[in-house]
Amino acid sequence: xxxxxxxxxxxxxxxxxxxxxxxxxxxxxxxxxxxxxxxxxxxxxxxxxxxxxxxxxxxxxxxxxxxxxxxxxxxxxxxxxxxxxxxxxxxxxxxxxxxxxxxxxxxxxxxxxxxxxxxxxxxxxxxxxxxxxxxxxxxxxxxxxxxxxxxxxxxxxxxxxxxxxxxxxxxxxxxxxx
Numbered sequence: 001x002x003x004x005x006x007x008x009x010x011x012x013x014x015x016x017x018x019x020x021x022x023x024x025x026x027x028x029x030x031x032x033x034x035x036x037x038x039x040x041x042x043x044x045x046x047x048x049x050x051x052x053x054x055x056x057x058x059x060x061x062x063x064x065x066x067x068x069x070x071x072x073x074x075x076x077x078x079x080x081x082x083x084x085x086x087x088x089x090x091x092x093x094x095x096x097x098x099x100x101x102x103x104x105x106x107x108x109x110x111x112x113x114x115x116x117x118x119x120x121x122x123x124x125x126x127x128x129x130x131x132x133x134x135x136x137x138x139x140x141x142x143x144x145x146x147x148x149x150x151x152x153x154x155x156x157x158x159x160x161x162x163x164x165x166x167x168x169x170x171x172x173x174x175x176x177x178x
Contacts, residue, residue, distance in 0.1 A: 004071045007138050011146065012068055018149050019064030025156060026057040032164055048098050049116055050163060052091075056120060056156040059088060060149045063127070067145065078134040081145055085128025092121040115158055123151040 033050050063084060071077050096117045099108060108116065130144025 004074050004077075004138075007074070007142065008067055008071070011142060014146060015064040015068045015149075018153060019061050019068070021153060022057045022061035022064065022149075022156075025153070025160070026054055026061065029054050029057065029156075029160060032160065046163060046167070048095060048102065049159060052095050052116065052120070053156050053159050053163070055091060056123075056152045056159075059084060059124075060152045060156070063145055063149050067142075074134055074138050078131045081127055081131035081134065085124050085126075085131055088124025088127060089121055092117060092124060095120075112162075115155060115162070119151065119155050123148040123155065126151075 029050065033054075063081065066077055066080055066084075069077070099116070126144050126148040130141050130148065133141035133144060
């Protein structure tokens, strides 16, 4: 069996790029959230989806760091990845329930349901499946978390753009000052 460092070494460049991108995009989301706080629609579900975007970027960052570490055995990163997968799927169930119960005049359409609920849930499920496969066939299983991290970044970028354009186009007027 191949050693863990030799299995993960070819992925170092990928995870360096995805981890640093996720960190930078997380910072940009904090800027966007700070700007968003002055909009009238900040409580109409935007806080939930904005938090979810930060969670996706943070998960991508953490998994990238996890898979760059020099693990002595494959069981440790597999266990941590499994925790990320279970936590991510659980979090997505919560996000789905909160958006279903949210008050306000916004009703998510099919595209929003796909990008905000379905695709993130798939990404976290793939992380969980990759964690399980990592203990069985480590060399091939490493493609699963890599694909999921790339998907989480893509979801985060799409959803960030969606939120910012929604705020800019739909709610261009700032709230009245008291």
